[in-house]
Amino acid sequence: MIKLKEKIEAGAVKALKELYALDVETVELQQTRKDFEGDLTIVVFPYLRASKKGPEQTANDLGEFLVGSIDEISTFNVVKGFLNLVISDAVWASQLAEIGNTPNYGIQPEGDETILVEYSSPNTNKPLHLGHVRNNLLGYSVAELLKAAGKKVKKVQIINDRGIHICKSMLAWQKFGEGETPQSSGMKGDKLVGKYYVEFDKAYKKEIEELISQGKEEKAAKDEAPMIVEARQMLKKWEDGDAEVVALWEKMNGWVYEGFEKTYKNLGVDFDKYYYESNTYLLGKKVVEEGLAKGVFEKDPDGSVWIDLTAEGLDRKILLRSDGTSVYMTQDIGTAIQRSEDFELDGMIYTVGNEQDYHFKVLFIIMEKLGYDWAKNLYHLSYGMVDLPSGKMKSREGTVVDADDLMQEMEDTAKAISEELGKTEGMTEDEKATLYHMVGMGALKYFMLKVDPKKRMMFNPEESVDFQGNTGPFIQYTHARIKSLLRRGNAEGIWPAEGTPKYTELQPSERELVKLLAQFPEIITTAADEHSPAVVANYVYEVVKAYNALYQQLPIMTDDNKEAIIFRLNLSSSTAEVVKTGMRILGIDVPERM
RNA sequence: GGUCGCGUAGCUCAGCUGGAUAGAGCAUCUGCCUUCUAAGCAGACGGUCCUAGGUUCGAAUCCUAGCGCGAUCACCA
Structure with missing residues (x-):
């Protein structure tokens, strides 16, 4: 084409x-x-x-x-x-034959360029929620998309395992936990730690109120409450390498990682390498010192280090505090450099919410000023927040949609609908479970990926995600229907057939579909250039709609003309391939039957 | 206030590197299962493409200004 x-x-x-x-x-x-x-x-x-x-x-x-x-x-x-x-129709017919003969149609052969895709990167003190789900699905999908466009891709994440927020859960667990573990409580590790994070907040708030009632100013109360003072002491101990604190930190982080792994597995995402902030922040500090020597950065009289970006129309940004400790930016500099030492990378994609647009703008300029040649290929995959009908998600107000709960609900819905429609006859329990997971996750993933990443999106848990119309299950259903036809063609011994069918006058719906299929490689390229899985999602939807129109209009297995049957089965087969490949890029599996 | 993003049907969204009569899904209504899976198909209803200017043969799309929503402007991450 x-x-x-x-x-x-x-x-x-x-x-x-x-x-x-x-x-x-x-x-x-x-x-x-x-x-x-x-x-x-x-x-x-x-x-x-x-x-x-x-x-x-x-x-x-x-x-x-x-x-x-x-x-x-x-x-x-x-x-x-x-x-x-x-x-002419002859051209379309030969296009279809070519598509059918191309292995991995739409996928470009792997080139030399290596791109790192960072995504997920949660804090280790709270379970994953709806916002993380969008992040994970987007990051994973963009990685798959770049692979399809011929890039070498490494999926990585940076785990935010350092800082005062970790100490909060640790402290609360020490005080109130009475030795509770994931094993003893039966709770998922991340949920357990999250629980103590909330406990901390409760106790801390209570102390603040008490202090205020004793006549303290609010600001002073927040600063002097024993809980926060202790948490700070703990952080200090951690940074000094206190054995007991570090051991506790390792134990509790271990619980969280175990919990996260389960969620990732359920979501169907994975990583090639994990980075930990506790490992990279020191490298960041070192690089800042070097940059200072090069004159890229400047030091204030109080000892703090800054970069002046007023020439770029931005502000002055701090890189090291006056006490020499590092900030967020320092860590990101260190992490980026660590990665460039680990991989021969040509570029990097950061999947991070749009509230950090400014941060990444600054980070990219810094990397360029430090003289890294890959700095010009850094891209912030910035996505909008997921809103609930009640507004923003706020953990404090309990309006958070938990990732694990959400996935469970999607599976339950898939199950209910499948049973209602009577689609599960003759399936084993295992097959049913696989199908419910596939369909539930298909609905969720497609829902989140079909919209432009940079837009805010609405998620209404009450109405739950649709299974009809422009949805994952609709696409999966079409795939299953095609597979059913192909199985029948196969059983009747007429398909696959040798050679190209003598069928040269196409029906409008057939021509329409071939035309669409012929666009697939271009779609992949554009989507990859734009870092937008949504482009793929909407394309696959178009294909499926065109196929269903054809399916309804034309007999496939029962046409009088055998050549037409073979042509249509070829067309069906190529459609299924394109749908499967497209959905795979979105991280969505398609079933053989449903 | 400065900067960035968004604003398209009742709702959720496509279209935005300028092109023909602005498209889907959901919701509402009407048909189609004694022929390949009705999680489907066909149709109806529904639009000041936020507003005002500008560029152009041509603007939802590009530019400027304004309005609305959001984010961000920490020695937090």
Whole structure:
């Protein structure tokens, strides 16, 4: 398809030159809109000056020239200034054959470029919630998308395992935990630690209130409450390497990691390498010292280190506190450099919420100033918040949608619907469980990935996620339906068939579908360039809709013409392949039956 | 206040590197299961593409200003 497009574009350039002595670099070809006859359209308005003729006449001239010089174009029609070219059915038929013969159709062979994709990167004091789900699905999917576009990809995350917030859960556990463990309580490790994080907050608040009632200012109360004072002492001990504190920290973090692993596995995401802030922040400090020596950064009289970005239209940003301790930015610098030492990377993608747009803008400038050649290929995959109908999610108000609960609910819904529709007859318990998980997760993932990453999105837990229309299950269902047909064709011994079927006059719905399938490789490339799984999601939906229209209109197994049956089964098979590949990029599995 | 992002049907969203009559799904209504899976298909209803200017043969799309929503401007992460 790309080749054909290029051929026609070249033909049009030549036509303009010969007809009107006009030199243009390229001629823009676009898909003909559905309401008009034709496949590809050239808009001739830009060439009227050179042709010195009206739009219709110009389009006619061009059309005749192209029909005469390019075999694949059978006819053309002109509507106002739009030249619609009709590609012959034989070309579409051979396109389909080519698609069917291409292994891994749509996937580009792996090139040399290596890209790191960072995603997830949670705090280790709270369980994962809806916002993390969006992050994980996006990050994973963009990684898959880049792979499909021929990049070498490494999936990584940075675990925020250092800082006062960790000490809060640790302290509360010490005080109130009475030795409770995931084993003794039966709680998932991350949930258990999260529980103590909340406990801390409760106790801390109570102390603040008491202090205020004793006449303290609110600010002083917050600063002097025994809980926070103790937490700070604990952080200090941790930084000094106090054996007892470090042991507790390791134990509780271990619980959290175990809990997270379960959630990741359920979500179907994975990582090639984990980074821990507790390991990289020191490297960051070192690099800042070096940058200081190079003159990239500057030191204030109090000893704090800054970068001045006023020339770039930004502010001055702190990199080291006056006491020499590191900040968020320092750690990110260290992490980035650590990664470039671990991998020969050409670029990096950070999947982080849009509240950190500014942070990454600054980080990227810093990396460039420090002189790393990969710095120009850093990209912040910035996504909008997930809102609930009640507004923002707030852990303090208990309006958080927990990731594990959410996934469970999706599976339960999938189960209820499947049973209601009576789709599970003759399936083993294992098969049913696999299907419910696949469909539930399909609904959730598609729901989150079909919208443009940078937009805020609404999630209404009351209404739950749809299973009809533009949804994951709808797409999965179509795939299962195709597979059922192919199984039947196979059982009847008519498919797969040798050679290309003698079927040259396509029905409109068939032509429509082949056209769509032919666009798949281009879609992958665009989606990867834009870092947008949504482009793939919406494309797959288009394909599936076109297939269902055909399925309803035309008999597939029961046509009188055997060649037509084979052609349609080939078409069905290629559709299933494209759907499967597209959905795989979204991290969604498709079932053989449902 | 400065900066960044978003604003399209009742709701959730496509379309945005300028092109023809602005598209889907949900919701509401009407048809289609004695023929391949009705989680489906066909149709109806539903729009000041936030507003005002500008550029252009042509603007939902680009530019400017304004309005609305959000984020961010910490020696927090």
